[in-house]
Amino acid sequence: MAPAPAPAVAPIPPASGERAKHRPRPVVASSPAPKARRLSGERKVPRPSPRAKRAQDDLVARRLRLANAPTPAGEAAIDPTRRPHPAQTPTPGVTDLVQGIITALRFAAESAGMSAEDIEAKLAAAIAYVRRRIEGDYAVDEFGYDPHFTENVVLPLLRPIYEKWFRIEVRGIENIPAEGGALIVANHSGTIAIDSVMTQVAIHEEHPEHRVMRALGADLVFQTPFLGTYARRTGSTLAANTDAERLFAKGELVGVFPEGFKGVGKPFKERYKLQRFGRGGFVAAALKAQVPIIPTSIVGAEEIAPIIGNMGTVARLFGLPYAPITPTFPLLGPLGLIPLPSKWIIEFGAPIPTDGFGPRADEDPMLVFDLTDQVRETIQQTLYALLMQRKSVFF
Template identity: 35%
Template structure:
């Protein structure tokens, strides 16, 4: 806490203060935390770095932000890639600075992230939450916007030769959308595949370190140009007769994401 108080006035510009202060904070208590650990001062410090990455390093262009509702419960479902969760960070910043209605989305993260010393608390403080259906359901009932990557590590850890090929989606997000009457906004993210292209997964080293994968990839993200395309909201009533029907609905979302990826690929003039 003392470190935050020391660091924030020295690194956070007025523009970032205004961005975060303008966001709805309906679940943040008097101590500056929400029930899942989000801390506004930590968010301001991290936003300072993210803003530079978004505007100058990855030079992100966000398309279709008018499709993201300014309030109410929401699931944002996208393709996952790039070894590090830069896709989620860039998408979250785009939504937080949305000229059609800014809001701070929460991001579902893999369960192993909080096992890394110090990393778990930091992730919570900047808006990440362990990808547990109960957590997600409670946040939806509090009208939060939540970013979910149903491919999980199958997407983030895939080799570069499989770039922009959607991997298997889990069905959990669809069950949550139906049960909690929540619209889904599909996202197609282009460029993060090129930030850390992986040749292979060094499985023995991954097992030794206790992580899902250890890619043979650049040590730092490359400055690839990123496009994020947001699609129109999709609605699914809670009337699926069986898991086969759920699977067909998941495939509809995947098809929408594929179309948005194609749009993003068509918009870019080069990988960098």
Template identity: 60%
Template sequence: MTSEQSTAAERAARNGHVPPPVDPAVTDEPHDIWDHRVAAGLAFLRRRLSGQYEVDEFGFDAELADQVFHPVLRVLYRDWFRTEVFGIDNLPLKGAGLVVGNHSGTLALDALMLAAALHDKHPEHRHLRLLGADLVFRMPVLSELARKAGSTVACNPDAERLLGTGELVGVFPEGFKGVGKLYADRYKLQRFGRGGFVSAALRTGTPIIPAAIVGAEEIYPMLADIKPLARLLKLPYFPVTPTFPWLGPLGIVPLPSKWLIEFCPPIPTEHLVDHADDPLVVFNLADQVRETIQQTLHELLERRPDPFGR
């Protein structure tokens, strides 16, 4: 077994599933590599069809995420958006962490790109367990896919359970206010709600890692929001962009903006565990996180003078 195959096997074991055994006779010849990939693919399908795979209490399917979701997302974050990632060392190697990011882009691709980039760049290839809006989990097919990818409803009980078991959890406190803002307000953080994410971190003594994402604002520049149509369709907003609805389904293709993601130094909370219900402490900490992200966004924008450059 080559060192590359060994690393893949170790990673698979960490993610809770065991890959098919590698024949010692397999070499680095192209036909041998393809034979191994076909065998691995058939073994994967056999496990799926026979039900020989595991999901956790939230419905997260680690094998499906590694074998299907992340390879698809990798094409977007690496090749289409040409994403650069900074500050990966600020994430814990093991144990819990609450990653708090800015939200934007009309469609919430920033959450998926953050999860994909973190998984690929982290030394332990950790999964980011995203907290999503209720709307996501009211849609039959999307709800099932979101849960299998590791997401759950954005509520304190679920967040605290995940953090209590040592997971990396991702939250976007701006919610639809951030995703649905006009292009004229790009990179201006919206209000952070009631600071529920801070309370969850405080109760579990989990460090908070602010994350700044530049690039999502340009993928679907929202020029207008048709509010009557949004109310009719029971949506938080109905966007008008340079390509949607004019180009129909083609308007869903994101523009190839250049992305920069930075994980900021963690903010410890262990010393504040007894203050989880103190509104002043919660507000001040939420404000500190918000200011950190806003300042980092300004710095990243200076590094990226051309939104669509290399």
């Protein structure tokens, strides 16, 4: 059998120049088309099997039947592709975390004997505090005292220590005036000088007017990082007559511990024996401002960290007034700094008036000395009386 003749190809007129170079070549109709090559990395798509193709056709037919079916009155046509998904458990988020924290706080508060109303009030107060701090809706006085921070953060943290740990008994709170300036003079002890803080809490909690005692502190307190900032935020200021006089002029209640580091750093064998009260600068400030002096005696602070030794070399190395050795420190490390739970008594004595000495009484050194000695002797005798009444150190 003779081969079929090749199809005739129409002649193409010759082209000249650039047009001739890019002229497409004729393609013979009977020649097979070139196969497209698969690029490297390209996956070959498998063809659907006959079974899968039949299942797909059945699904299309079912959708057509449902779409053409009559719809009952008052109901919308059901689209199988838009069926509602079943309810799923939401993933934990911020809301769940907050709810968990609130639940935990409520459980802890209920375990402590607080009612649901108290819990809600505490949470509302916390939210209001954060909002005011963010908005800057609070005031700080010229000495750095921040009452909003003190009443909402510091006092709630100190109340359990005041009520449960030291179980402080307050006497003579009526001797503190309801308004106007006054000078609180107290003995100093306890190694870590927490007695000034507890005196501030006692006056605020027990006084009918919830007065704030502005304590006068040593230079070292305000030079210590964090401690100095905390002291100023809670109302303390430098132990200087100028600061005391400015506070008296504003009608503030000022507290001073004239023994200083000699009182808090004395050995346990000298407990409740008052050290020298200095040159009586606090008395001169009270005389100049003509405010009453209230002798205050604190029993129980000597036993929170009894000093049985002093590391003098370490103290000189770090520039400290003393480096105490107690039954728990440095033996237990940082845990040794936790004060022992002794039973405290704070007694505010009868006020000593100063307004009858005249306007220039502060310039009389003999009067200042005699009044200083009177205050010191009053505190010492009260300490002896309280020690005789105390049944136990811890109960």
